[in-house]
Amino acid sequence: MICKDYKPKTCGKLNKAPYVCNNCKSLGSCTYERWIYVAKYSDDCYHELLSSSREGINQMPEDIQKLDTLISPLIKKGQSLSHIYANHKTDICCSRRTLYKYIDRQLFSAKNIDLPRKVKYKPRKSGTNSRNISRNYRIGRTYDDFNKFLENSPEISVVEMDTVEGQKGGKVLLTLLFRKSTFMLAFLMDNKTQQCVNNVFSMLVQRLGVKVFKRLFPVILTDNGSEFQDPKSIEYGQNKDKLTNVFYCDSNCSWQKGMIEKNHEYIRFIVPKGRSFDMYNKNDITLMINNINSTARDSLNGSTPFQLSQMLLDNSLHKKLSLQEIAPDNVVLKPTLLK
Template sequence: MQNERTLYTWMDLGIFSARNIDMPRKVRMGFRKPLKQGYLVDLKCREARTYDDYLVFLAENPDILISEMDSVEGTKGGKVLLTIHFETPKLMLAFIRDANTSQSVIDIFDYLEKIWGLEAFQRMFPVLLSDNGSEFSNPYRIETNAQGLSRTRVFYCKPRAPYQRGPGENNHAFLRRIIPKGTSMDGLTQADIDLMMSHINSYSRKDLGNKSPYEVFAALYGEELLTALGAKKIPPADITLRPTLLKK
């Protein structure tokens, strides 16, 4: 038995009498474009923070609250969102940034600590799970505040494995109803993003017993944490999950 890729390679080398033209699926697929080289990331930042390390940590702390962080782009080079998804209540926070840099991510976590206080921050973010984007390449500064105090733990998913952050990825579908992929976010403010997330987090979910993420989060951790960030509970009849929500 041979790998399918090996057979295609042998065909390209002319080992078989058949040619690529005889393979309709390969002709239709064409050649893949090479991946663009992104920002270089020091792989040392992932030491003791791999997905396997994460699984070990979860086994030792089975009831810990998990949050997933990710970036959502508008147009290339424009404003970008940082999303933070709490797995248990399915609530998502989102913050707009002028550029997709590691410092912009650090600034947001510093802001959250300032708004909530260190104790509440540590309670809400014991674990952060992210992909391998360059914006998350300074885990020490996310884990440690400006005074050098430990405040969270950062772990990385395996490359090209978005399913390891499945809940957060799925919740982005709600966000994309309002900001379709490829739509510029340059004209949006944090107030716009707060409004959008209030509508998304107020939308009831069947797997939450027909409660909304806002309601579940408020019951578990306190509504004051949400109001401190400008979040509001939107009545069901007023919820809008369409681009018109942000039309000015």
């Protein structure tokens, strides 16, 4: 039980800005009542208030009845809301969009079925950034086609491909991950464009040779990013010789190439999200990848991707791309690695 005459002690510092105890040096030992500012909680409260203040009907019952008396008989005559609003604008105390909401919530005797065009259209989707772009590049290269391809060649090696952005408009990383070993490659590109991706693959073919490239990259699975939407430029070399097969995940199904998505976490340990890649060079990226590939994984029974790659991949890959194993105690997965 708390005495009704009890009054909690309050600190005099709370009477002046910033009115909270966050930066107080005595916070650990203070016995006064405390006020702590939590940005996430305050932001959540703000958005909740912003949303709740717009809920419900901002009209008195009498006003709703008056609108119903005016509008519903005209709607039932087949008149559209635009026609009614044009002729009775001074008598209607809300917008046309609000009238549609009132009808949809069944506040009027007129219903959606009484509107001339309402029931002929599907509800408009919101919160989408879909674009009217051609999907012809996916023909014969969908995720279903990918699975069928693997059914016919179950032993074939699969490489997952993606990009990692720093800051918008800046340099990006092209990442390639070998599924069987989770061994990952990363290449610094000036822009997130198809031409930059093509340049990386041209470099790989030139350094590794056509035979080794075909053996290492027989199948590539990627997403529908604009930088990957010209599959033939990746699949075919300069001599029009087919080097690989490119397939695409379904839209919004990043789990279909979940291994590379998961592996990107290691990149974010070293280069946090939002930090630009512009300050780094290819040697920095190679150093980062060497440390990531030298990290032991529970999923590999304590082995590292580098160790498995030496058994499963052509070892010329390591030599040609300057890939080296880092001693276990020297592995660094912090931003300090590239400072």
